[in-house]
Amino acid sequence: MSGHSRTSLHLQSTSLFGFLVRNRDLVLEMARRDIRERYADRLLGAFWAVFSPLFLMGVYVVVFNFIFRVRQSDIAHLPGDYTTLLLSGLIPWLVIQAVLSRAVVSISGQPSLVRQVAFPTAVLPIKTILSEAPLIVTTTLVFLVYHLAIVGLPHWTALLLPVYWMAFGLYVLGLCLLLSSLAVFLRDLNEMIVMVFSVGLFLSPIMYIPGATVGWLEWVFYLNPFSYPIWVHRDIAFFGSITNPTAWVGFAALTGLFLFVGLSVYRRVENRFGDVL
Amino acid sequence: MSVPAVAREPAISVQDLKKTYKIYRKSSDVLGELFGRQPVVDHVHALNGISFDVGKGEILGVLGRNGAGKSTLLKLLTGVIDPTGGSITIRGRISQVLELGTGFSAEATGRENIFLGGLCLGMSRAEITERVDEIIAFSELGEFIDRPFRTYSLGMQARLSFAVAFAMRPEVLIIDEWLAVGDAKFGVKCYDRIREFKREGTTIVFVTHNYSTVTEFCDQTMIIDKGAIHFIGAPEEAVFRYSQLLFGAQAAERPAPAAQVATQGDSQDIDRVLATLPHDFSSRFGDGQARVAAVSVESNGALTTVLRSGDKFALRIFIDVLADIEEMIMGFYIKDRTGRSVVLVTNVLFPDTLQIKNLRAGTRLEATFDATVTLSAGYFFLGIALARPDAMKLDQVDRIHMIEVIGSPQVLAESIVNVFPTLRINGAATASKP
Structure with a gap:
């Protein structure tokens, strides 16, 4: 017999791991529901799951391959073409954007669950991460297929991608907890996030050729916390080796930092959701 | 009616329970306060220190006008909000029906919602799997169970919500306004389930506006008014006190x-x-x-x-x-x-x-x-x-x-016309007086 004794309800009174184990059924079911609602129950069904990220990637590829042309000499020393370079940075960016923009409203958008039932609210931001699994899988497949067709066999390190995405899940988990809980009290946080994302693409190491950017932009990259998972993904999927050790260390450090801050803030404010919603 | 106090620990003990809502000018002020700033707030005293016990297996009815503090009490009991002062002790697994269809997804079928809703209410997947047939049978949805929830009538939605909530085996059950739903026939079924809960020793607290429910089901009835207990005691007495509270105090005092x-x-x-x-x-x-x-x-x-x-x-x-x-x-x-x-x-x-x-x-x-x-x-x-x-x-x-x-204990709910007869029995001496 399970059921919510009060200890399983709040992140406050349990470890993150314990919380996840106890509420795993709920997290999985809600994520599954999310996915079905967004894709399977739509008119064009799973088509959107494949099409919308493809379309986005296509737009970026067209813009940067044909409009803002890159000089061939700039990328000659790289192990892939410009498109694979672009995609390997774009994929984690798209996923971060998707997860965080949904996580921000994950609690404030469910007032009845928060107000009416003794409900483990932390399930809401956590499941938004899993809900993006179709996006991760389709974009990754597109990348691998393109790589295979145009550049050749992907690096062996591509086998590490599942491990990367698990680490990525921990990286965004802290951020999700932080943003979702703060957004309950800060109603304009959602708008702020939208703004951050609209400029973030240009301030992240995605469309630029490594080593060929202006000096101050490099500094921006290092200040931008989203750069680190992008660099790591690019190392794994594009370079096939660790070209930027700082990024790996930074990725791990930021994951720990975000989890610490996210959990601390969440635990502090979760009892007050009911007062505001 | 009253449970003998032979060292029986109450299932619910509420001591001097207080809840004061702070009305903030902005919701971000809450955040400021959590991190040490002192915002400007108004205080609304929803509950001003109430105390009561509910014995194991007892049913407590709660009556009160809108804004009297009923909902606040239920939310405190279920742990949705924290009290400002006082204490609540609940012995046993607690569950609740505070809102219909909580956690249900409109696009999902009834069957899928049984899982989603059940998990939201705190059941495990295994528990739900075990009882899914029982839930469907109780809901009387038949073939509709595999259609999307949004296509259901309000009555059907209510039936499914209750079927899921009733499938739990809680030791303490908190119910809000549960009679306001479904058709009469389903209502009877809900009553039966409540009786069954009671037989199984489940302690129940429920808020209702339906007086007859109070007299038929409750061992105790509490009237909350202006954040305090106006009356707590026998249901019949409570109903009259409550009607007096509603329809003019001077009539009552005269x-x-x-x-x-x-x-x-x-x-x-x-x-x-x-x-x-x-x-x-x-x-x-x-x-x-x-x-x-x-x-x-x-x-x-x-x-x-x-x-x-x-x-x-x-x-x-x-x-x-x-x-x-x-x-x-x-x-x-x-x-x-x-x-x-x-x-x-x-x-x-x-x-x-x-x-x-x-x-x-x-x-x-x-x-x-x-x-x-x-x-x-x-x-x-x-x-x-x-x-x-x-x-x-x-x-x-x-x-x-x-x-x-x-209702009164002398009248069955199903008896539309009542003749208040006297009864004589000749022959076997079966009659006895308590």
Whole structure:
């Protein structure tokens, strides 16, 4: 017999791991529901799951391959073409954007669950991460297929991608907890996030050729916390080796930092959701 | 009724429970406060220190007007919000039905929602899998169970919500307004389930506006008013206290014998009746040569529209005569919620003694029927009709009062008409007195 004794309800009174184990059924079911609602129950069904990220990637590829042309000499020393370079940075960016923009409203958008039932609210931001699994899988497949067709066999390190995405899940988990809980009290946080994302693409190491950017932009990259998972993904999927050790260390450090801050803030404010919603 | 206090620990102990809501100017002020700043706030005291116990296996009913603090109490009990002061001790696994369809997804089928809703209520996947057939059977949804939830009628949504909630095996169950749903037949099923819960020793707290539920199911009933306990005790007593709370305090405080003296033709009386009982004159017809000015319903010494099965009540009709009328027929009728007349009484049923003749314009007439409440629990509508002997209507007011009849232990809920018989048994000595 399970059921919510009060200890399983709040992140406050349990470890993150314990919380996840106890509420795993709920997290999985809600994520599954999310996915079905967004894709399977739509008119064009799973088509959107494949099409919308493809379309986005296509737009970026067209813009940067044909409009803002890159000089061939700039990328000659790289192990892939410009498109694979672009995609390997774009994929984690798209996923971060998707997860965080949904996580921000994950609690404030469910007032009845928060107000009416003794409900483990932390399930809401956590499941938004899993809900993006179709996006991760389709974009990754597109990348691998393109790589295979145009550049050749992907690096062996591509086998590490599942491990990367698990680490990525921990990286965004802290951020999700932080943003979702703060957004309950800060109603304009959602708008702020939208703004951050609209400029973030240009301030992240995605469309630029490594080593060929202006000096101050490099500094921006290092200040931008989203750069680190992008660099790591690019190392794994594009370079096939660790070209930027700082990024790996930074990725791990930021994951720990975000989890610490996210959990601390969440635990502090979760009892007050009911007062505001 | 009352559980002997033989070292039995109460399932729920509430001690000096307080809840003060802070009304912030901005929701971000909450955040500021959590991190040490002192924002400007207004305080709303929802509960001002209430204490009560609920014994294991007992049912506590909670009555109260809107804003009295009922919802706050339920949310505190379920742990949705934290108290400002005092303590709550709950012994056992707690579960709740505070809102219908919580956690349900509109796009998902009924079957999928059983899992989603069940998980949201705190069941495990294994538990739900084990009971999914039982849940579907209880919901009576049949083949609809595999259609999307959004295609369900409100009644079907309610049925599924309750089926899921009732599939739990909690030790303490908190229910909000659970009678407001479904059709009558499903309601009966819900009652049965509640009885079963009670037999299994589940402790139940529920908020309701339905008096008859209180008298039929509760061991104790609590009235909350203005954040404090107005009354806690026997359900029958609570219902009367509550109706007095609702329909005018002066009626309750007025000593009964004095009232009877004062009733005879006092014009202040009609004002009091009109002020105390909400009259509905919106549906009236007739030529208006005589008009119903007010109708009082009095039972157990108080003006009230809440009557208990088996009790005596007095129905007093105040009539303004506006033209000279040779003879008038006067009567009242009671309709049930479907509009069917279940009671119809006129003065011509007393042919010798009560003819109403030679009425003068500008006078006022008072007619009082004394009767017994033979109806069982439910909502009814009282109508008054005044007519000439040739059936020309002078005035008829349909649904002037809504009457709520509450059950009594002597009357079964299914017994629509009650005759309050006496009983003799000859032969085997089976009768016994407690």
